[in-house]
Amino acid sequence: MKSWARRVWEILRRNIDVPKGHFVVDFTDNPFGLLVAIILSQNTSDRNSIKALLNLKEKIGLDPIKICGARIEDIEQAIYSAGLYRQKARAIKNLARKVVEGLDLKNILKLETMKARKILLSLEGVGKKTVDVFLALHGKRIMGVDVHARRIALRWGIAKKDSYDDIQKAYVELFDFVENYDYLHRLLIMLGRKYCRAKNPRCDECPLRRICPKRSVKRKTFAD
Numbered sequence: 001m002k003s004w005a006r007r008v009w010e011i012l013r014r015n016i017d018v019p020k021g022h023f024v025v026d027f028t029d030n031p032f033g034l035l036v037a038i039i040l041s042q043n044t045s046d047r048n049s050i051k052a053l054l055n056l057k058e059k060i061g062l063d064p065i066k067i068c069g070a071r072i073e074d075i076e077q078a079i080y081s082a083g084l085y086r087q088k089a090r091a092i093k094n095l096a097r098k099v100v101e102g103l104d105l106k107n108i109l110k111l112e113t114m115k116a117r118k119i120l121l122s123l124e125g126v127g128k129k130t131v132d133v134f135l136a137l138h139g140k141r142i143m144g145v146d147v148h149a150r151r152i153a154l155r156w157g158i159a160k161k162d163s164y165d166d167i168q169k170a171y172v173e174l175f176d177f178v179e180n181y182d183y184l185h186r187l188l189i190m191l192g193r194k195y196c197r198a199k200n201p202r203c204d205e206c207p208l209r210r211i212c213p214k215r216s217v218k219r220k221t222f223a224d
Contacts, residue, residue: 001158001174002174002176002177004211005174005175005177006177007211008208008211009175009177009178009184011207011208011211012187012188012191012207012208014207015207016187016190016191016194016207017190018183018186018187018190019046030062031105031106031109031134031138032064032095032096032099032105033062034134034137035095035105035126035134036053036056036062036067036092036095037049037053038130038133038137039088039091039092039095039125039126039130040052040053040056040079040082040088040092041082042084042088042127042129042130043083043084044082044083044084048081048082048083049081049082051081051082052078052079052080052081052082052085053079055078055079055081056075056078056079056092059074059077059078060074060075060078064095064096064097064099064100065096065100067092067093067096068093068096068097068099068100070093072089072090072093075089075092075093076089079092087125088125090125091123091124091125091126094123094124094125095123095125095126098123108120109135109138109140113135113140113141113142116135116140117131117132117135117142120135128145128164128165129144129145129146129164130144132144132145132168133182133185136180136181136182136185137182139180140181141172141181142168142172142181143168143171143172143181143182143184143185144168144182144185145164145167145168145171145185146185146189147192147198148188148189148191148192148193148196149167149171149185149188149189149192150162150164150167151192151196151198152188152191152192152196153167153170153171154167155196155212155213155214156212156213157213158170158171158174171184191206191208195207195208
């Protein structure tokens with residue numbers, strides 16, 4: 001399977017274009033801003049999440065003190081375009097409050113992956129996919145699993161169980177030679193959007209068509 005995974009990796013890198021500028025704000029030294037951006041990106045389009053992020057930055061700011069002091073209604077209004085705005089506003093405000101109270105995201109990122117993950121998952125309104133994408137973007141050996149990655153994993157038959165943690169573990173173990181799991185995740189997202197679609201998959205056009213172990217899959221989605 002490892003040799004197969006390397007072939008998959010090389011084919012995807014050669015044939016799948018991943019859009020640059022995944023987030024419109026430079027979060028190199030701002031893990032709080034990045035985590036807010038990821039929260040906004042869940043269950044919506046890139047266009048809507050970017051619009052919400054820019055609006056939040058303009059109307060309130062991406063500083064935890066400013067967000068912590070803002071009314072929840074103002075945060076909801078600012079991020080309305082991202083969808084699930086009430087749920088996301090609560091998660092963002094709670095995150096800001098925790099940071100103001102002393103939660104140090106930079107220090108958390110220095111911890112071993114699973115220790116950092118456990119702490120971040122204890123935050124109200126922050127789910128596994130959000131945490132795993134955040135950690136992967138900081139070089140941790142972990143990968144977020146969205147509906148596309150899940151569907152592809154089950155069609156490939158690489159996970160023992162149809163669960164978020166089992167599928168995520170399967171990807172990390174199978175592609176253990178990959179240095180950037182966020183890049184792998186984004187390749188899978190584009191593969192799922194363009195070829196390995198839930199309905200009417202374009203198998204005959206897929207760059208992996210010659211080596212894909214096709215599997216049937218029942219429709220189901222993960223909650224973030």
